[in-house]
Amino acid sequence: MTTNVVHCPALFLTAPASNQGKTTITAALARYFTEQDKVVRVFKTGPDYLDPQILAQASKQPVEQLDIWMAGDEYCQKMLFDAAQEADLILVEGAMGMFDGDPSSADLAARFNIPAAIVMDVQGMAQTAAALATGLANFRGDVKIAGLIANRCGSERHAQLIRDALPEDLPLLISLKRDEEVTLPERHLGLVQASEVGDELEECFTAAVRWLSETEDKTLLSLPDAVAFYAPEQDVTLPDIGTPLAGKTIAIAKDEAFSFIYDANLRVLAKLGAQVTFFSPLHDQYLPVADALWLPGGYPELHAQKLSQNTAMLDQIQTFFAAHKPILAECGGMLYSLETLTDLESNTYPMLGLLKGAGAMRGKRGCQGMQTAPLPEGDIRGHAHHRSLSENTPEPLSHGRRQRHPAPGEAIYREKGLTASYLHLFFASNFAATAALFNGA
Structure with missing residues (x-):
């Protein structure tokens, strides 16, 4: 018997800007839950080639790009629905800032009703981080916000200042200390290809799992709430023109x-x-x-x-x-x-x-x-x-x-x-x- 809806825990990782640590934290979470014997399917927002290579190695699963404009709404829906049938957890990494682009990361999260965690590099600020996160969370009413991930947090006191300044409906999900061991290698077009630094990446992932485990905030280390993923009305991943490249x-x-x-x-x-x-x-x-x-x-x-x-x-x-x-x-x-x-x-x-x-x-x-x-x-x-x-x-x-x-x-x-x-x-x-x-x- 086929079904047109599947429920699966899911989280969308977004940020106020690029270079906040989205890929690092998405990869860390993927490897953390993979080591808990969970099947983690990761998606990357937009037409990115390099981040998916890193995320695929972290999750030990294929990583797909999701872009509503380039691939189409029903194509993205089909990818998520198929993943939800086999996964224990779906993670989606956003692109650039949360509301940047048209369609934006926020548009994708809202379209598929996936709660978003705001990743923010909080180095050099405290209560201001809470103010920025609150502004992002309330900018649009159609995006569910799971909470804030405070990256590069200096101390527990630093985390407490941010936590106390956040409204009750915007929790601090996790505070992560500054740790260069988990920094992913980069070059002029972005991250280095995973195939070039496989062993180095494994060292990063090992450090990243330890990095997550050592935090005092454990909310993010539990599976998020399940999201309903629906089958599209038609399978747009199948060509309706037969096999014109047969024999080629x-x-x-x-x-x-x-x-x-x-x-x-x-x-x-x-x-x-x-x-x-x-x-x-x-x-x-x-x-x-x-x-x-x-x-x-x-x-x-x-x-x-x-x-x-x-x-x-x-x-x-x-x-x-x-x-x-x-x-x-x-x-x-x-x-x-x-x-x-x-x-x-x-x-x-x-x-x-x-x-x-x-x-x-x-x-x-x-x-x-x-x-x-x-x-x-x-x-x-x-x-x-x-x-x-x-x-x-x-x-x-x-x-x-x-x-x-x-x-x-x-x-x-x-x-x-x-x-x-x-x-x-x-x-x-x-x-x-x-x-x-x-x-x-």
Whole structure:
């Protein structure tokens, strides 16, 4: 007998701003309850690649991105409903500040009625932390607030000052001391990839569980109240166009340089009938036999010299391109497709040369935001997040449409079978366009 509602304890971790400790605390909670033999399913708000890698290792479960605009309301509903059927606890980590963006973290929490815990770095303030938390809690009436998590708290006296200043309906859930042992490693685009620092992360998680256990406030270390998760009226994760990629093999770059791959995108390709295989532009000499290539984003700038020295792989991909076969190159994949790439130390290396132009890193300055890619195959939603620029490129096929702003978004290039852009595409937003893109239609 099937059911259209499942109840599961759930908590949404949000904050007044970025860099308050949301990922650290979400990961710590995930590992704490996992060690209590609980199945913990974690979700990340927005189109984030790096935080989910950390959270997946902490929870020992797959982590999905939830974004109402990019993926759609019913898609998010389906992901949560499926998770609730197997989990003892669902944790959702917000993005940026609680009310930032449209839709915001608050919108997602309100839509699915998940109580929110406000994570705040309280270093340098006491009663003011209570005032800020109270303002956030009362800014909108449709968001349930579970309480405050006081991060980087100096002492029990510090915690008591905050606790006494909070209203009765806004409890202090936990106060966490300053502890550099649980700080997650970062670089220019955010957190370091989990695959690069697996052992170091395990040390962080061990310290984080101890960090949670040593606090005098234990409220957060009990399972939260159950939330009702409902099945969507239709399963939007299943394509209604059959399997147009049946018989096709898609080779996907995946290694230290290229790893920004949504698991959701891999599922879409499989449901469309494609076989996927992975290869390493860094380490492999030969491409696998394939009908199409996907060069996803990542950190090619950190491996530019080695990529340029793997001339066998460069030749293989250039030959594939010359045959007019479909290639999708996203962000870091697009940089790899250009003639040259200049890294963070201003060293310039030759790249694939499939597309005229030069890529270069530019330190802290960058571009990010949600955009739609208007392709001849159809519109596919996605996002941009990069701290590099490309110059002397050809006339673009089109530009991304920004979610809210009328200015042109990222340039989208089409050369032979190559489609290249800074945009990271979310395939489930348009099954038919995705199939046509990899079919080379």
